[in-house]
Amino acid sequence: MPRKLLIRPKMEMPSTATGRFGGIFVMIKEDNGEMRPLPHIPFSKRNGSPMFHSPDGFGIGYAGSGPSDLAIAICHLFNKPKLANEFKFQVIAKLDRNKDYDIPLIHIEALLERIASGKPV
DSSP: OOOEEEEETTOOOOTTSTTEETTEEEEEEOTTSOEEEOOOOOSEEETTEEEOSOSSOOOOSSSSHHHHHHHHHHHHHTTOGGGHHHHHHHTGGGSOTTSOEEEEHHHHHHHHHHHHTTOOO
């Protein structure tokens, strides 16, 4: 089974649950079935404190701060942080906020390669 990114906008979890930021629960499902939260990556640090675009964390379905944080976190998985803004606009902003997603990481990698080569996704 390929590694996948699981996005669960409507999953009922306590807001303090690991992997949940804002209204979106995002996990990485490994080949062996183990799941781990997608880390919330700061875009910079000010006075040693991490800074995020969104105080509420991840989001999908629009081009705001929550999707920015999700795009940054996903692009860091592939060591392509400079593609985060374009990935947000071309992919994350277009996702339906009311749907669950199971996206193989190999598909995300292919999308990032298209973006890096200047092709639309």
